[in-house]
Amino acid sequence: MTADRPDGCLVLEDGSVFRGQRMGDPGTGWGEVVFNxxxxxxxxxxxxxxxxxxILVLTYPLIGNYGVIPPTDESARIQxxxxxxxxDCDRPSHPLGGMTVDAYLRESGTPGLAGVDTRAxxxxxxxxxxxxxLIVAPEEVELAKARLAELPEYDSQDFIEVGTxxxxxxxxxxxxxxxxxPAGGDxxxxxxxxxxxxxxxxxxxxARGCRVTAAPPETGAADVLAMRPDGVLLSPGPGDPxxxxxxxxxxxxxxxxxxxxxxxxxxxxxxxALGAGTFKLKFxxxxxxxxxxxxxTGSVAIxxxxxxxxxxxxxxxxxxxxxxxxxxxxxxxxxxxxxYPLVSIQYHSEASPGPLDNAELFDRFLDLVREGAS
Numbered sequence: 001m002t003a004d005r006p007d008g009c010l011v012l013e014d015g016s017v018f019r020g021q022r023m024g025d026p027g028t029g030w031g032e033v034v035f036n037x038x039x040x041x042x043x044x045x046x047x048x049x050x051x052x053x054x055i056l057v058l059t060y061p062l063i064g065n066y067g068v069i070p071p072t073d074e075s076a077r078i079q080x081x082x083x084x085x086x087x088d089c090d091r092p093s094h095p096l097g098g099m100t101v102d103a104y105l106r107e108s109g110t111p112g113l114a115g116v117d118t119r120a121x122x123x124x125x126x127x128x129x130x131x132x133x134l135i136v137a138p139e140e141v142e143l144a145k146a147r148l149a150e151l152p153e154y155d156s157q158d159f160i161e162v163g164t165x166x167x168x169x170x171x172x173x174x175x176x177x178x179x180x181x182p183a184g185g186d187x188x189x190x191x192x193x194x195x196x197x198x199x200x201x202x203x204x205x206x207a208r209g210c211r212v213t214a215a216p217p218e219t220g221a222a223d224v225l226a227m228r229p230d231g232v233l234l235s236p237g238p239g240d241p242x243x244x245x246x247x248x249x250x251x252x253x254x255x256x257x258x259x260x261x262x263x264x265x266x267x268x269x270x271x272x273a274l275g276a277g278t279f280k281l282k283f284x285x286x287x288x289x290x291x292x293x294x295x296x297t298g299s300v301a302i303x304x305x306x307x308x309x310x311x312x313x314x315x316x317x318x319x320x321x322x323x324x325x326x327x328x329x330x331x332x333x334x335x336x337x338x339x340y341p342l343v344s345i346q347y348h349s350e351a352s353p354g355p356l357d358n359a360e361l362f363d364r365f366l367d368l369v370r371e372g373a374s
Contacts, residue, residue: 018116022111035283046104056084058083066098068101086119158239197235220250233260265309280308311331323336343361343365
């Protein structure tokens with residue numbers, strides 16, 4: 001962290017102020033303030049579309065020591081509205097080189113703060129719950145307090161625009177759709193409804209021999225089935241699942257007709273399609289150290305998570321049942337069905353960042369795909 005930066009402040013809607021030095025773009029940034037407890041993976045977090053509309057606070061004290069390398073991006077751009085860290089490294093070390101986090105933020109027009117007591121912010125959020133915040137210059141603090149009372153709440157905003165507008169095939173990078181029709185040989189065709197997906201979902205499907213097509217989030221069930229998929233994955237994404245009626249309708253039309261996998265927001269959409277409700281958590285689950293129990297096998301895995309909403313199992317109908325629970329607070333982390341081929345999880349099996357303990361869930365999904373093709 002350099003010593004010649006101008007001062008800056010993070011102002012929360014409860015009136016609290018946290019001071020530091022400006023980094024990244026010198027402009028103002030506003031959004032819902034959330035924290036993540038992962039020790040690595042800052043680049044993946046910055047480019048994760050699930051952080052759209054949010055200011056990200058990282059609890060690990062040193063950020064940027066291994067630089068920023070473009071192949072690590074999880075989407076086409078930085079998605080957060082601001083970044084707050086305790087200390088950022090101005091001389092990163094990486095065999096491939098790479099820029100500093102400060103330069104990375106400036107290049108994308110994203111404001112940030114360094115030299116901030118991030119533990120104090122985290123304690124505040126844990127006590128009071130997530131709230132809106134503004135990154136401003138010190139002389140703008142009082143104005144920011146007044147402005148926060150006028151800005152729209154995070155829960156009132158629809159972030160559907162983070163999904164793709166046009167379908168594309170994946171071969172290591174976004175490209176043109178690589179054809180319709182069933183997969184040839186053992187290459188199952190997986191259609192991913194992109195509500196804000198991370199590239200690593202596509203990478204991991206491709207690494208398992210799949211032909212992958214990402215489709216716009218508002219693609220209906222009939223249009224998805226017209227692509228002749230062997231399986232469909234509903235991706236993660238930002239925002240309140242109550243805005244996802246179109247996706248719930250699509251999931252309802254796909255259940256039982258093709259193997260389904262849901263991750264994070266996609267899981268919440270499937271939950272709603274199965275009769276469940278959703279609710280907002282006090283401060284969400286964001287980090288790489290969340291223990292989840294598989295109720296079917298009895299095993300416990302350490303998972304990567306990034307969500308502010310959860311499924312309320314009351315209302316689940318038919319053969320739907322809870323398959324996984326969070327051992328911190330007993331919230332629903334997975335769903336299964338006695339009749340339909342389904343893998344639905346609240347956590348991130350694709351990690352990035354996070355432990356890779358749960359990649360086998362893609363294999364479980366693809367086993368259902370192969371069973372359906374046999």
